[in-house]
Amino acid sequence: MTTVAVAPVSPRRREHPVPWKAMARVTWLQRRSTLIGLLVVFVACAVAIVVGQAGTHAAYASFVASGCVQNRFHTPCGNFENWFADNTDLFSAMVIALHVVPVVIGVFVGAPLLSRELESGTFRFTWTQGVGRSRSVVTTLVLLALFVTVATCVLGLVLNWFAHPFEVIGIESQWQSGLFDTTGPMLVAWTLFGLALGTFLGALIGRTVAAMALTAAIVGGFLVASFVWLVARLEAIGALATTRLMPMGLSIGQLNVPGAQFNGPVGSWLVRAWFTGQGGKRLSSAAASNVIGRMYGGPATGKVGPLHWLSVHHYIYWVSYQPASRFWIFQVIAAAILVVLAALLVFATVRLVRRRA
Amino acid sequence: MRIDKEVCESEAPVPSMVFRLEPRSGVPTYLQLVHQVEHALRLGYLVHGDQLPRVKDVVASLSINPNTVLKAYRDLEQKGLTIGRPGQGTFIAASPETVGLEQLTSLRRSLASGWLKQAADAGLDEQGTIALFMAALRDFRDSPVESRPARRDGRQRRVGAA
Amino acid sequence: MNVVETSGLAKRYRRTWALHDCNLAVPAGRIVALVGPNGAGKTTLLHCAVGLCTATNGSITVLGDLGAGSLEALERVAFVAQDAPLYRYLSVRSMVAVTRNLNSRFDQAQAEERLRGLEIPPDRKVGKLSGGQQAQLALTLALARGPDLLVLDEPLARLDPLARHDFMALVMAAVAASGFSVIFSSHVVSELERFADYLIVLANGRVQMVGDIDDLLTSHKVLSGPAEESDLVGEQFTVVQTRKAARHAELLVRTTGESQLPSGWESDDVSLEELVLAYLRDPSASMLPGPLAPDELEVSEAAR
Numbered sequence: 001m002t003t004v005a006v007a008p009v010s011p012r013r014r015e016h017p018v019p020w021k022a023m024a025r026v027t028w029l030q031r032r033s034t035l036i037g038l039l040v041v042f043v044a045c046a047v048a049i050v051v052g053q054a055g056t057h058a059a060y061a062s063f064v065a066s067g068c069v070q071n072r073f074h075t076p077c078g079n080f081e082n083w084f085a086d087n088t089d090l091f092s093a094m095v096i097a098l099h100v101v102p103v104v105i106g107v108f109v110g111a112p113l114l115s116r117e118l119e120s121g122t123f124r125f126t127w128t129q130g131v132g133r134s135r136s137v138v139t140t141l142v143l144l145a146l147f148v149t150v151a152t153c154v155l156g157l158v159l160n161w162f163a164h165p166f167e168v169i170g171i172e173s174q175w176q177s178g179l180f181d182t183t184g185p186m187l188v189a190w191t192l193f194g195l196a197l198g199t200f201l202g203a204l205i206g207r208t209v210a211a212m213a214l215t216a217a218i219v220g221g222f223l224v225a226s227f228v229w230l231v232a233r234l235e236a237i238g239a240l241a242t243t244r245l246m247p248m249g250l251s252i253g254q255l256n257v258p259g260a261q262f263n264g265p266v267g268s269w270l271v272r273a274w275f276t277g278q279g280g281k282r283l284s285s286a287a288a289s290n291v292i293g294r295m296y297g298g299p300a301t302g303k304v305g306p307l308h309w310l311s312v313h314h315y316i317y318w319v320s321y322q323p324a325s326r327f328w329i330f331q332v333i334a335a336a337i338l339v340v341l342a343a344l345l346v347f348a349t350v351r352l353v354r355r356r357a
Numbered sequence: 358m359r360i361d362k363e364v365c366e367s368e369a370p371v372p373s374m375v376f377r378l379e380p381r382s383g384v385p386t387y388l389q390l391v392h393q394v395e396h397a398l399r400l401g402y403l404v405h406g407d408q409l410p411r412v413k414d415v416v417a418s419l420s421i422n423p424n425t426v427l428k429a430y431r432d433l434e435q436k437g438l439t440i441g442r443p444g445q446g447t448f449i450a451a452s453p454e455t456v457g458l459e460q461l462t463s464l465r466r467s468l469a470s471g472w473l474k475q476a477a478d479a480g481l482d483e484q485g486t487i488a489l490f491m492a493a494l495r496d497f498r499d500s501p502v503e504s505r506p507a508r509r510d511g512r513q514r515r516v517g518a519a
Numbered sequence: 520m521n522v523v524e525t526s527g528l529a530k531r532y533r534r535t536w537a538l539h540d541c542n543l544a545v546p547a548g549r550i551v552a553l554v555g556p557n558g559a560g561k562t563t564l565l566h567c568a569v570g571l572c573t574a575t576n577g578s579i580t581v582l583g584d585l586g587a588g589s590l591e592a593l594e595r596v597a598f599v600a601q602d603a604p605l606y607r608y609l610s611v612r613s614m615v616a617v618t619r620n621l622n623s624r625f626d627q628a629q630a631e632e633r634l635r636g637l638e639i640p641p642d643r644k645v646g647k648l649s650g651g652q653q654a655q656l657a658l659t660l661a662l663a664r665g666p667d668l669l670v671l672d673e674p675l676a677r678l679d680p681l682a683r684h685d686f687m688a689l690v691m692a693a694v695a696a697s698g699f700s701v702i703f704s705s706h707v708v709s710e711l712e713r714f715a716d717y718l719i720v721l722a723n724g725r726v727q728m729v730g731d732i733d734d735l736l737t738s739h740k741v742l743s744g745p746a747e748e749s750d751l752v753g754e755q756f757t758v759v760q761t762r763k764a765a766r767h768a769e770l771l772v773r774t775t776g777e778s779q780l781p782s783g784w785e786s787d788d789v790s791l792e793e794l795v796l797a798y799l800r801d802p803s804a805s806m807l808p809g810p811l812a813p814d815e816l817e818v819s820e821a822a823r
Contacts, residue, residue: 019620019623022619022620022621023620025616025617025620026617026620026621029609029613029616029617029620030606030609030617120604120607121600121602121604122604122605122606124566124571124598124600124604125598125600125604125605125657126621127570127571128569128570128571128593128596128597128598128600129593129618129621129622129664130590130593130594130621130622130623130624130664131593131621131622132590132593136621378713380710380712380713383788383790385712386712386713412695413692413695413696416688416691416692416694416695417688417689417691417692417695418688419688420684420685420687420688420691420713420714421691421713421714422550422691422694422713422714422715422716423691423694423695424550424716425713425716426695
């Protein structure tokens with residue numbers, strides 16, 4: 001009797017397709033109130049931005065109409081700039097609010113996801129249903145991730161749109177740590193990270209309140225660290241150096257200011273500044289302060305004076321910066337780091353769930 | 358009681374038989390069911406052609422293992438008292454000698470005024486009377502004159518009965 | 520087919536062993552009672568059977584050769600945990616919808632009909648139902664999945680007598696209609712005979728007694744006779760429990776029923792409760808898996 005050997009198709013995959021629609025219904029039924037609450041908050045933020053920016057966009061329109069974009073030194077432009085500088089309250093508030101979004105999602109969506117099941121004992125129901133524990137956890141996470149991705153994407157874009165006039169004028173910059181983290185892909189990445197960390201901690205600790213607190217602390221801590229230090233540190237990497245800027249109003253050392261504010265190209269970011277003296281040797285900060293003092297202390301007439309003085313004494317003023325074109329590279333790198341972290345946390349969560357026996 | 362052949366869909370049919378359990382009586386459950394059917398037959402509450410309640414209805418009302426009911430129904434079928442029709446149910450097939458209510462009453466009266474009175478006069482208490490009666494009943498059953506088929510009792514025959 | 524089969528099953532939580540070397544071969548089509556004192560390991564054993572925990576040693580398979588907790592097993596085994604956990608904040612209707620979506624097989628019509636019969640309002644929150652109603656709901660959901668094996672962990676513990684009756688009546692009626700196997704655990708032995716036809720007695724994580732209840736009851740007897748002869752008589756049998764009075768002794772023995780009793784000794788049947796208690800009182804007494812399981816019997820017949 002001859003037999004034909006046929007490579008068997010993995011029967012498991014055939015017989016157990018992942019029930020996405022069904023799990024979507026389950027996730028909706030289980031998390032209805034939380035998702036609706038979040039949606040309300042998101043819409044409120046968006047509406048606040050849209051309504052609040054009415055004034056700023058009108059002012060910006062006038063700014064552009066007066067030709068201030070090309071030439072900042074027209075007479076009315078200064079007034080516009082002052083107006084913008086005085087009206088950053090709502091803007092700052094929204095930036096802060098959007099920083100809170102990843103924490104909120106991590107705490108109210110991520111942390112209770114598994115910890116509530118473990119604490120209340122309903123996992124003994126859910127994990128014995130036909131869908132299986134791994135698949136139910138993964139599909140729920142993916143569906144929630146999709147939801148928060150879309151929502152935060154929209155929010156980030158809305159903030160981006162709000163921030164644009166400020167950036168053009170140079171009062172704010174997308175490079176600033178506050179905006180860096182909340183616009184574009186970064187807000188999505190932070191939120192996914194928060195969601196993944198919250199879920200992981202919920203699975204690990206098994207107690208909802210503790211998981212929520214720890215998630216808030218860690219995600220909040222990361223965001224604060226990012227705001228205060230991490231973003232600036234990242235942006236300093238591979239900065240280009242130029243001598244074309246003048247030390248007008250600029251100090252020595254860490255700058256972290258938008259280039260547009262100091263006659264640099266719009267959209268660029270100034271990282272550090274230093275002096276080199278004779279022989280190209282970098283001056284210490286004390287010596288540099290000395291130079292600046294003497295530069296402006298002498299008989300100078302306008303901007304030409306100090307520069308002439310510098311070149312006579314063979315001092316060169318250096319500034320390192322990031323050009324505008326690089327902004328998206330940094331965004332993608334930072335977002336990728338967070339998304340990879342989130343993915344690792346999801347793997348760890350699934351592993352925890354699998355092995356919980 | 359006969360079951361109506363035509364029963365409205367919306368009405369539940371009146372059952373031919375209601376069962377009762379005595380969980381602490383020491384008699385196995387299935388035997389209690391068998392005895393109750395036999396008793397009902399004797400008294401004429403069940404007649405030839407009646408359908409016994411469906412297994413799942415008995416189970417739902419008494420809350421007992423379905424196998425117990427199946428066992429009882431099988432037992433009745435083996436004794437020839439019922440017949441099972443596949444897809445339809447279990448039906449009463451025989452009408453054993455029904456002892457009419459009148460006869461039962463007169464038997465009871467004669468026992469009370471006759472033998473029981475004698476036993477009481479002899480000084481036997483209730484437990485003694487029962488024991489004596491059971492022993493006599495056993496003797497009666499085991500005697501060669503007995504023409505009835507030996508019944509399978511729920512209790513095992515005593516090992517090494519004296 | 521064996522609905523549950525374990526081989527050397529052992530489970531350890533941190534330092535304590537909850538189960539030691541359990542060997543079971545439970546035939547299908549039975550209603551199985553798993554009894555034992557609190558802490559005996561009943562919940563652990565059931566959790567292993569439904570895939571909620573994994574064995575430390577040994578193996579456990581369900582419904583023939585399916586690994587406990589595998590996707591195939593999850594499809595066909597329905598479980599109601601202790602205290603019938605459900606999502607309390609959902610309405611009954613939503614709870615049914617969740618269960619329907621978590622399983623590929625679910626009889627929505629049957630579930631709705633049963634809930635109507637139980638008079639459980641579909642719009643009420645699960646948390647607002649009484650304990651009995653929650654248990655009924657959990658059971659209804661489990662039954663609507665059309666399982667081949669239904670596992671219940673102490674289903675009656677927190678129910679009042681009427682709720683208990685209704686709950687078991689529902690289980691029994693469903694078995695009568697669909698013929699699946701049931702395993703339920705209990706620490707109450709009385710009234711077991713009513714529901715179960717197969718028994719597993721667990722104590723201190725070990726299987727002490729297992730088998731068909733009919734077989735267990737026919738293979739055990741209480742022998743009573745003069746006290747001074749009790750030791751001698753006891754040597755002819757496997758004695759499970761001895762109780763002595765001044766002139767009279769009672770031995771609960773395991774017997775094949777073929778040996779002759781000496782004169783002066785009487786034999787009586789033993790009740791299930793008495794039997795279980797006797798085994799539980801004596802940790803060293805254990806009933807080897809008695810009569811051969813049906814498949815083993817066939818094999819040994821064929822081998823002759």
